[in-house]
Amino acid sequence: MAMAATVxxxxxxxxxxxxxxxxxFPAVPFLPVGRTAGSLLGAMLMVxxxxxTPDQAYAAIDLPILGLLFGTMVVSVYLERADMFxxxxxxxxxxxxxxxxxxxxxxxxxxxxxxxxxxxxxxxVLTEFVLKIARQNNVPPHPFLLALASSANIGSAATPxxxxxxxxxxxxSNISFGKFLIGVLPAMLVGVVxxxxxxxxxxxxxxxxxxxEEDAALExxxxxxxxxxxxxxxxxxxxxxxxxxxxxxPFDAMNNSGRLDNLRxxxxxxxxxxxxxxxxxxxxxGNSSTLMEANNGSAVPQKEQNIPERKDSRNMMSxxxxxxxxxxxxxxxxQLGEKEGLxxxxxxxxxxxxxxxxxxxxxxxxxxxxxxxWTAITAALALVVLDFKDARPSLEKVSYSLLxxxxxxxxxxxxxxxxxxxxxLWDFMEPYSQIDRVSGIVVLAVVILVLSxxxxxxxxxxxxxxxxxxxxxxxxxxxxSKAWLILAWVSTVAxxxxxxxxAANLIVCEQARRAPAFGYNLSFRRHLVFGVPSTVIxxxxxxxxxxx
Numbered sequence: 001m002a003m004a005a006t007v008x009x010x011x012x013x014x015x016x017x018x019x020x021x022x023x024x025f026p027a028v029p030f031l032p033v034g035r036t037a038g039s040l041l042g043a044m045l046m047v048x049x050x051x052x053t054p055d056q057a058y059a060a061i062d063l064p065i066l067g068l069l070f071g072t073m074v075v076s077v078y079l080e081r082a083d084m085f086x087x088x089x090x091x092x093x094x095x096x097x098x099x100x101x102x103x104x105x106x107x108x109x110x111x112x113x114x115x116x117x118x119x120x121x122x123x124x125v126l127t128e129f130v131l132k133i134a135r136q137n138n139v140p141p142h143p144f145l146l147a148l149a150s151s152a153n154i155g156s157a158a159t160p161x162x163x164x165x166x167x168x169x170x171x172x173s174n175i176s177f178g179k180f181l182i183g184v185l186p187a188m189l190v191g192v193v194x195x196x197x198x199x200x201x202x203x204x205x206x207x208x209x210x211x212x213e214e215d216a217a218l219e220x221x222x223x224x225x226x227x228x229x230x231x232x233x234x235x236x237x238x239x240x241x242x243x244x245x246x247x248x249x250p251f252d253a254m255n256n257s258g259r260l261d262n263l264r265x266x267x268x269x270x271x272x273x274x275x276x277x278x279x280x281x282x283x284x285x286g287n288s289s290t291l292m293e294a295n296n297g298s299a300v301p302q303k304e305q306n307i308p309e310r311k312d313s314r315n316m317m318s319x320x321x322x323x324x325x326x327x328x329x330x331x332x333x334x335q336l337g338e339k340e341g342l343x344x345x346x347x348x349x350x351x352x353x354x355x356x357x358x359x360x361x362x363x364x365x366x367x368x369x370x371x372x373x374w375t376a377i378t379a380a381l382a383l384v385v386l387d388f389k390d391a392r393p394s395l396e397k398v399s400y401s402l403l404x405x406x407x408x409x410x411x412x413x414x415x416x417x418x419x420x421x422x423x424x425l426w427d428f429m430e431p432y433s434q435i436d437r438v439s440g441i442v443v444l445a446v447v448i449l450v451l452s453x454x455x456x457x458x459x460x461x462x463x464x465x466x467x468x469x470x471x472x473x474x475x476x477x478x479x480x481s482k483a484w485l486i487l488a489w490v491s492t493v494a495x496x497x498x499x500x501x502x503a504a505n506l507i508v509c510e511q512a513r514r515a516p517a518f519g520y521n522l523s524f525r526r527h528l529v530f531g532v533p534s535t536v537i538x539x540x541x542x543x544x545x546x547x548x
Contacts (some may be wrong), residue, residue, distance in 0.1 A: 003420035008051050012419035015045035020411045023456055024500055036401040039408025040144065046415030060414035061407050064171045064373040070403060071376025072161050075359060076121045077397045078383040085125040090371035092133065098201060099137050099207040105131060106147045107196040111155025111188070116363070119156035119163050119504040123149060127511035130519060139292040141512065141520045143203040146530050150195055150496045154538060156500040156504075157492035158188040160372060163504075164406070165461045167492050170466055173484040175367035176461075181486045187542030191493065194541055198534050220307055327454060354386050406458075413462040426467045435483050436475050441543060444468065444483075445490045453501050460491055482548035489542055497535040499527040 003009060021028060022038025033041070047057050061200065079085070092105050105125075113122040118463065130148050134141035156162030160170030160180050170180060200207070316357040362379035366372055384391040430446055433441035465487060472483035497501025499509060512520045 003424060004051075008049075009419045010423065011049035012046065012051040012415055013421065015042050015049060015051065018042055018410060018415040019409070020043065020455060020459075021397070023409075023459070036405045038407045039412060041407040041408075043411035043415075046412055047543060048527075051415040052411070052418055054105040056418075061409045062168070062171065062410055065167050066403055067166065067373035067408060068161070068167050068376050069173065069406065070398065071373070071378075071380045072118060073398045073402075075362065075376065075383065076117050077118065077394050078355050079359060079388070080125060081394070082119075084356075085113075089126065096133075099139050100204075102133055102137065103147050103199060103207060104196050104201075106144055107151040107192055107199070110148050110151040110358045111192045114152040114155040114504075115158045115162050115188070115514045118161065119152040119502070122152045123504045123507040124156075124511065127508050128515050131512060131515050139207060142522055142526055143199060143206060145508050145512055145520070145522050146527065147196070147199050148532055149502070149505045150199075150531070151192055151214065152494055152504050153495045153502050154188060154191045154195055157191075157489050158184050161366075163457075163492055164402075165457045166488050168458060168461050169465060169484050169488045172255075173469065173481070175481060175484060176369040177372060178369065179481070180219060180485070180488075181367075183481070183547045184489055185544040186547070187489055190545060191538040191542045193211070194538050195496075195534055198537065199530070202530060273509070285423065351386065355383060358382050360384070383435060410462070411458060413459055417463065422463045422516035423467070426464070430471050433471070434485065435479055437470050441486065444486065445539060445543060448487060448490040448498070449494045449535070452491045453497050457491040457495055457502065461487060465506070478548040482546060485546050485548070486543065490539055491548055493535055493539045493542065496538070497528075497531045499524045499531075501531070 004012070019038055019042025022031065022033065022034050022041065022384070023358055026032075026038065031038075042059060047054055052060070088109055092109060096102050096105070096107065110126060111120050113126075125432045126148060127145070130144045131141050134144045151240050153163075156166065158181060160175075160177055166180075169175070170177070175183075177213055271499065293326070336474070362375055365375045365379075366486050376471075384394070387394070433444040433447065435444060448460060448464065451464065465484070468483045469480050473480040495505065499505050509522045512522055
């Protein structure tokens, strides 16, 4: 593609530069508007500067990617409500053998969870739990936080729904879910193991510190508090704000107790009514008998003497019968309450089972090669219908800001492509980046690695994807698929290089810093010391394992 006019090149570069600064540094002092507003600002400038027309801007928005992203986010929300991530957290702490064992478990579980539920979601819901288990084992939390973020990034490379850049690659390349999984899975599995070994080697001494009696006495995080931890809402947002999940549970224990109290109040009220009616009946009977005696000529004193006796006997009968009636009422109320509680527990289990079955069905449909976007949307709507209640609380947990961010990014990147700068740079690098030889794969991997940390991984995929695929297609169709998968692998693992390389890293950092009572600040330098060797080694080991 030839270079555009000089004015368009300069203005398009300015618009893209503003987008890049706000995407990488969302809180810059001169314009702290955040990533979402930054992407919209870049898109608006592309149109205002006439780099692209309004119609071209709308056409640049990739609706299948947005649909797939929306559907997976909704499914993640319902999985969180069905306690999926709570069970993952319990699996981390189940029969733990110490800090090293916990580190390996975090690497494995976060990787597998990210492949199915996206890396951002995994990091949002597991960060606070990782802090708790680090505190419980009396070790600094940064090895565990690094294990969570890095393994989540590596694991997300295995599937098209693992992270946003893979969504883009899957839609643009038309590679099926099954072929994508088979192509990257071996590299992912080996990468997770290698990443775990690097973590263990770097922090072996730190993880070998045993708790002494004083530390155990000062321990403030009990095991029950860890296993009963209620996770944050499952979102895929770049933001880390958390909302309470309790209001969205379909069956609330507080409602159960409230219904029992209401039931007992109604029973007590009914019992009082019975006593009052019986008392009125006895009094009316006594009065009628007195009138009969008066009519038969009986003396009045005898009537007055008999009335207190009847009242006393009625009081004795009431006192004798009340405990029995109360016992019967209590037994009835408890039985009804237990029956109601059992029904609610049964309904809760049935609902959770349906959520898991729908999710499994979605994964099977994806493996069968059905349209990924519509499959995810169908699964999301099936869960909404099965919930059989107002879906607004669940839909409000979807990160619409992320969807808007993608819309602005699509327009901005398309405008930057029309300046001709990316094409000119690729024309220079293409002869050295042919994937039919080892040196070409190495050069291509280095280019992707550098751009992913400079421009972020999703814009890198949008800028390079079509060009890399076209260059590989000239060699063979199999090489084209391999080029897409290499792009997915390298751009994803590249996120581990620095704290700013991936949204998942930033989520872990912010969640850890804002955690109540035991917050921790994961520094840029500490992440970089681990990230550079891990990224280089894992990327290099995984590249030969990528299959077309």
